[in-house]
Amino acid sequence: MAKNYYDILGVSKTASADEIKSAYRNLAKKYHPDINKTEGAAEKFKEINEAYEVLSDPTKKSNYDNYGSAQGPNPNDFFGGANGSGGFGGGFGFGGLDDLFNMFSGGFGKSRANMAVDGQDINIKMNLTFEEAVFGCTKEVNVSKIETCSKCNGTGAKNGTKYTTCPECNGAGTVSYTENTILGRVVRTGVCKTCNGTGKKIIEKCEYCNGDGYNKVNKTVSINVPAGIDNDQVLTKPGGGNAGVRGGRNGDLHIYVSVKDHKMFVRDGYDLNLKVYVPFYTLLLGGEVEIPLTKGTTTIKIPELTQSNTIFKLKGKGIKNLNSNNYGNINVTIVGEAPKSLNKETKQALEKVKQNFENNDFSRYKNYVKDLKDIK
Ligand SMILES: [Zn+2]
Ligand SMILES: [Zn+2]
Incomplete structure (x- = not known):
């Protein structure tokens, strides 16, 4: 004792x-x-x-x-306690040397039944606007989770004190029993049904968790969204998941990010691609085009005689990298747009102008015509 x-x-x-x-x-x-x-x-x-x-x-x-x-509680107490209380085997109804061994296995089994159980991870989805993803933000999300009852420290007993050692398993959380099988007598260990493996008998239930030791709560969690995050990436808040039991670690909170598309940009990693149609004459004569940025706009100069599908790269105007201070680019593809209608006057004027191009070297078109001839 x-x-x-x-x-x-x-x-x-x-x-x-x-x-x-x-x-x-x-x-x-x-x-x-x-x-x-x-x-x-x-x-x-x-x-x-x-x-x-x-x-x-x-x-x-x-x-x-x-x-x-x-x-x-520890396995040795179990054995000592059973001896000390006089009723060897207490509620087990055992006797004999075999059962002495069983008591030991029961004692070891206890640490298993009483073992800490880790809380499960929680996965939730979070929708972000394009701007929230590009610049980062703090966002509140609602998480339905299991939390250790703070009123009873997870014991399930009133004030965390109104419990005693489970009399059925003597605090072990497991009970051993023998079974007669064709192979002989087999010792089995199972979780104590009286205390569900906790090893504790609650005298008075905690009123806040109804004796469960945990509560299901709806929590508003503040999430720091880093600038540069993209679709389908996952933010993890360690320990933000369901609470562990009996000292087990808490699960993690995983937030699956879904980013709304930008109205104009197509995101490619940290680059932003943009296709801009300009009137065909801008390609010939040059001009200025207003281009959106992640914030505000800028103007790019189109030199005269610009080919359709020329890409203008705005270096460092893209998205900030998640793990560095580097930025991606904005790639602007300039495409010429032909008019959908021509009045008589304009058409005549163009026919006249067309002759002025006859000595021009449309090298790509000429190559195409040559290739076509070759395969005929
Ligand atoms: Zn028990
Ligand atoms: Zn409680």
């Missing part, structure tokens, strides 16, 4: 922290080896200190109160 720390300090189990402290001070003074030279005083002093170390620490005290050990 573990030492009774309350008896050692001469206080009741319900003693306040102050009462424990004052009892310890009085005894420590009385048995301090410098003062008390009688036989056994040093031993007693050690004992007093040990008791105070446990009872003055809320965690250790709670473990001691519930499990009879400052360390809380």
Whole structure:
């Protein structure tokens, strides 16, 4: 049996922290080896200190109160406890050497049943406008998740204290039983049904979680969206998922990003592509064209005699890279647009002008005509 720390300090189990402290001070003074030279005083002093170390620490005290050990439940307590309580096998109804072994396996099994269970990850989708993705933003999302009950610290017991060791499994969380099979007697270990493997019996349920130890909550979570994020990329908030059980780690929150298309740009990585139709005469005579930027606009000069489909690269005017301060480009493809109608006067004028081009070298067209002849 573990030492009774309350008896050692001469206080009741319900003693306040102050009462424990004052009892310890009085005894420590009385048995301090410098003062008390009688036989056994040093031993007693050690004992007093040990008791105070446990009872003055809320965690250790709670473990001691519930499990009879400052360390809380462990497989060895299980065995010792079963012996100490006299009823070897307690609620198991075992006897004999075989079962002594079973008790051990049950004891080891306990750590498995009581094992921390990690919370699950949560995946949600987040819609962003083009601008939000390009410049980054802070966005609030609604997450439905499981959170450890803060009122009972996840124990499910009122104030986190109204529980005792499960009498069915003696805190193990597992129960061992033997089965007679054709291969002989087989020992099996299963999760304790009385406590669902927690090893704890709740005396009074926590009213905030109805004894579950967790609550399903709707949380508004603020997400920092970095500039440059693109469609189908995932933002992860570590620990933002469902809460772990029995000290297990929390799951992560994964946010799948969906970015709305820009009205004009077509995004290609960190580059933005844009096709601009200009009147055909702009290609011949040159001119200026207003081009959108991620913010505002700019004007580019089209030199005279520009070929259709010429790409004008606006370096560094694209999107900021996610992991650096580099920027992509805006690639503007200039395409000539022919008129859809011509009045008589214009048509006659063009026919006249056409002759002026006859000595021009339309090299690409001439090559095409040549190639066509070759394959005929
Ligand atoms: Zn149990
Ligand atoms: Zn609770």
